Amino acid sequence: MAKVKFPRRSQLVLGLTLVVASTYVVLPLASATEFSLRQPAKKNYGLDNFSWFMGDPDFVKYLLISLGLAAYSALILLVVLVPTTVWLNLSGSRFRRMVEFLSLLPLVVPVVALAIGAQTSLPEFAQTDETVLAYMFAVLALPYAYRTLDTGLRSIPLGTLIEAARSLGAGWVRAILRAVIPAIRGTVLNALFMTLALSLGEFTLTSLLHWDTFTTWVTTMSQSNILGAIALSMFSLYAVFALLLAIGFAVRQPKFHENSEEE
Amino acid sequence: MPKTSSSLSRGSAPLWSAATRKALVALIALAPLLIFIGIFFLAPIGAVVIDSFRNNDGDFSLVNFSDIFKEPIRTAMVTSLSLASVSALTAAIPGGILAYLIESRGSQKLRRIVASISGVLANTGGVPLAFMFIAAMGAEGSATGLLKLAGIDIYGSGFSLYSFWGLVVVYSYFQIPMMVIVFSPAVHGLRREWAEAAMTLGASKRQFWTRVGFPLLFPSFLSATLLLFASAFSAYATARAMTNGTIPLVPTMIGNLLDGNVIFDEVNLAKALAVSMVVVTLVAMVPYLIIQRKSERWQK
Numbered sequence: 001m002a003k004v005k006f007p008r009r010s011q012l013v014l015g016l017t018l019v020v021a022s023t024y025v026v027l028p029l030a031s032a033t034e035f036s037l038r039q040p041a042k043k044n045y046g047l048d049n050f051s052w053f054m055g056d057p058d059f060v061k062y063l064l065i066s067l068g069l070a071a072y073s074a075l076i077l078l079v080v081l082v083p084t085t086v087w088l089n090l091s092g093s094r095f096r097r098m099v100e101f102l103s104l105l106p107l108v109v110p111v112v113a114l115a116i117g118a119q120t121s122l123p124e125f126a127q128t129d130e131t132v133l134a135y136m137f138a139v140l141a142l143p144y145a146y147r148t149l150d151t152g153l154r155s156i157p158l159g160t161l162i163e164a165a166r167s168l169g170a171g172w173v174r175a176i177l178r179a180v181i182p183a184i185r186g187t188v189l190n191a192l193f194m195t196l197a198l199s200l201g202e203f204t205l206t207s208l209l210h211w212d213t214f215t216t217w218v219t220t221m222s223q224s225n226i227l228g229a230i231a232l233s234m235f236s237l238y239a240v241f242a243l244l245l246a247i248g249f250a251v252r253q254p255k256f257h258e259n260s261e262e263e
Numbered sequence: 264m265p266k267t268s269s270s271l272s273r274g275s276a277p278l279w280s281a282a283t284r285k286a287l288v289a290l291i292a293l294a295p296l297l298i299f300i301g302i303f304f305l306a307p308i309g310a311v312v313i314d315s316f317r318n319n320d321g322d323f324s325l326v327n328f329s330d331i332f333k334e335p336i337r338t339a340m341v342t343s344l345s346l347a348s349v350s351a352l353t354a355a356i357p358g359g360i361l362a363y364l365i366e367s368r369g370s371q372k373l374r375r376i377v378a379s380i381s382g383v384l385a386n387t388g389g390v391p392l393a394f395m396f397i398a399a400m401g402a403e404g405s406a407t408g409l410l411k412l413a414g415i416d417i418y419g420s421g422f423s424l425y426s427f428w429g430l431v432v433v434y435s436y437f438q439i440p441m442m443v444i445v446f447s448p449a450v451h452g453l454r455r456e457w458a459e460a461a462m463t464l465g466a467s468k469r470q471f472w473t474r475v476g477f478p479l480l481f482p483s484f485l486s487a488t489l490l491l492f493a494s495a496f497s498a499y500a501t502a503r504a505m506t507n508g509t510i511p512l513v514p515t516m517i518g519n520l521l522d523g524n525v526i527f528d529e530v531n532l533a534k535a536l537a538v539s540m541v542v543v544t545l546v547a548m549v550p551y552l553i554i555q556r557k558s559e560r561w562q563k
Binding site for chain 1: 299436
């Protein structure tokens with residue numbers, strides 16, 4: 001009886017740890033949020049600092065640029081990775097090791113180093129168009145996305161799925177789009193999620209290559225109005241949180257994938 | 264791309280020999296990824312490496328690398344290395360404990376929530392992160408105030424957010440979640456059956472940990488710490504937002520060299536610095552990748 005009523009000691013330790021961890025996470029967020037709501041002139045709290053940056057025409061402009069680049073880089077990664085990883089998993093090719101090695105390489109190289117290289121080696125036309133950033137973001141996300149997709153593909157009966165789809169008359173493209181991707185929906189989503197999070201917050205490459213996105217705009221604005229800048233920073237954080245959580249909840253993982261993950 | 268590969272592999276007429284066809288399919292399937300990595304990763308890195316061995320006249324030379332051992336770069340290198348080591352260790356321990364407690368005692372729901380939140384937090388950085396910590400732990404910050412009420416005056420004891428230790432505190436905000444992400448799979452793979460098997464064979468709890476649990480988890484812990492080292496060593500956005508040049512660090516120094524805040528002909532020096540950063544991260548990441556690969560065998 002007593003066992004049911006009182007939490008076990010191990011649960012108590014976990015609970016306490018979670019309280020400490022959440023305080024550590026929330027306190028800086030809450031403090032900055034409090035600052036962002038201050039209205040020193042009126043001596044009260046309100047949304048003045050938020051209307052300060054929202055009234056700026058650049059606000060929507062850079063927001064759209066960042067969202068567009070993030071979506072584009074996620075798309076690039078999926079287009080480049082899905083066919084290749086599916087093929088590698090199906091064929092048991094000896095190139096698998098090589099592709100895995102190449103995909104993990106960006107982890108080893110500091111972004112600063114990649115930025116200098118991009119400045120030197122990318123062709124002129126690529127340097128005059130900001131979509132080049134989407135490709136570079138995709139490179140940064142490649143190690144995570146590759147790992148996630150590969151793990152996902154290993155956990156499903158890939159050969160059977162494709163055989164089934166093809167014996168029902170589907171071509172390769174259709175088999176991948178309609179049978180494989182739905183089966184690894186959770187994994188694909190995870191890869192997308194990481195790519196979006198990384199792209200939306202990317203600062204190093206963007207600023208060193210002298211482009212302007214929402215992140216660098218926040219940095220520029222932070223030099224003019226301190227409370228407004230805090231409000232803008234908080235907005236960018238919460239917007240990314242909300243977006244990513246929404247994506248996370250939007251698609252539920254299919255059942256058999258969850259089970260195979262739990263084995 | 265897959266369109267082409269489909270017509271090839273399905274082709275009923277044996278246009279080419281089986282071996283040629285197989286090689287062609289491989290080429291077509293791999294081409295998009297290889298071209299992508301080639302243009303946007305290998306070519307830039309190759310260019311940096313080649314240029315780092317050139318002096319300002321474009322001739323082969325090691326002058327850039329010998330400059331690294333001179334001031335002020337030497338100090339920046341030493342500071343960056345110590346910051347990365349301290350940040351990795353101070354984040355790995357709480358992060359590791361957190362990952363262990365959540366994986367071994369938490370519900371599946373809790374584990375998923377923690378994983379999503381960690382994913383978001385591990386990506387915070389730059390100006391927003393700097394503001395959060397200024398608001399909390401700056402001289403007028405809320406945490407500073409709370410601690411003062413509790414009788415601890417952190418600024419009185421010489422702490423500053425804009426110092427080496429301040430950076431360690433700020434970095435931990437993305438380093439600890441990163442540790443949770445990287446270390447959790449290892450704890451998850453440590454199966455309950457193994458503890459039970461050890462106990463059935465008469466092992467005490469302590470014996471299980473010294474003979475089974477710890478030896479299995481330690482390599483993963485070490486490799487995760489190495490990853491944190493590399494992450495702190497290469498952090499640029501947060502370093503720039505927090506220090507503004509007050510603490511000499513390699514990434515911000517490269518940034519300044521690139522932004523043209525210094526004499527133009529030092530661009531190749533920036534490249535040599537970048538190459539030396541790559542060497543440092545390689546030294547940390549290669550063991551990480553090897554250990555990860557080995558421990559994946561028993562984690563599955």
